[in-house]
Amino acid sequence: MSMETVPKGPISWPGTDKVIVMEGSHAASYAAKLARVQVISAYPITPQTGVVEKLSEMCASGELPARFIKVESEHSAMAACVGAQAAGARTFTATSSQGLALMHEMLHWAAGGRLPVVLLNVNRSMGPPWTIYCDQNDSLSQRDTGWLQIYCESNQEVLDSVLHAFRVGEQTLMPCMVNLDAFFLSHTTEPVAVPSQALVDEYLPPYDPPYKLDPSEPHTFGGLARPDTYMELRYKMHLAQEEAKGLFKKADEEYGKLFGRTYGGLVDTYRMDGAEVALVTAGTAASTSRIVVDDYRARGIKLGLIRIRVFRPFPAEDLLDLIRPLKK
Structure with missing residues (x-):
């Protein structure tokens, strides 16, 4: 967050429901709850585990009325999100490092299918040698899959960026990966302003896709495309990415008007x-x-x-x- 433009702390920010001292992992969980996600699917991996543990608790207690799908791998987690998003649900998942690498095939399915899944990635080094510490190579290696990517500096920015990701992703029909550094953010506690649900609802309307899986109106999704059609579809993905530049700036600006903090857009x-x-x-x-x-x-x-x-x-x-x- 720009220290030149936002000198005040979370207690004084407008639109705040409460301030909680929490780790970055839980900031992402609260953001998913505020976004009113409908389907969550994930497989635990250090240092991402705190994200899905908190969401699992929220779902089990009824605090978050979402479907939590337990799966056997990260590949299956993204496959479940792709299917749920194609059916018209707002979806969320989280992973890290080798888990993100295992998702690689399904990352292409989400991007090529124009399915705005939001993925929280806790940046961790890729092995070998085996390590669990911070490195951004896991997400950088996925840069050409078609996903939008945000990199966060603070726990507050993690919460806010997840909401930005849902908004811009759904406007462009592109999936978005929100990245936070392992341990420096994921396991470090900071005061985080949790926004008012009513204002978040104003900022992020319900997901209403232009097309979705519907037995009463069947369509083919991801079918065979000839080279000329394939090129056109990939170019449209490029145009959506370019459109996202302005939309990220607008999302940041409008978020600032509601909640008193901005991050410079891009x-x-x-x-x-x-x-x-x-x-x-x-x-x-x-x-x-x-x-x-x-x-x-x-x-x-x-x-x-x-x-x-x-x-x-x-x-x-x-x-x-x-x-x-x-x-x-």
């Missing part, structure tokens, strides 16, 4: 006024980088920070506008 910046050099980051590295920027500025070095928030679609135009005036 790219967040810190102390870029008059900067001659800039650090370019994503995720929680930006928080440490802000301290570095302040330290260098105090020594008279005109350093700034550029944080890539939306990686897919890639914000090339925004980055070029920021980078051109720099010396390096």
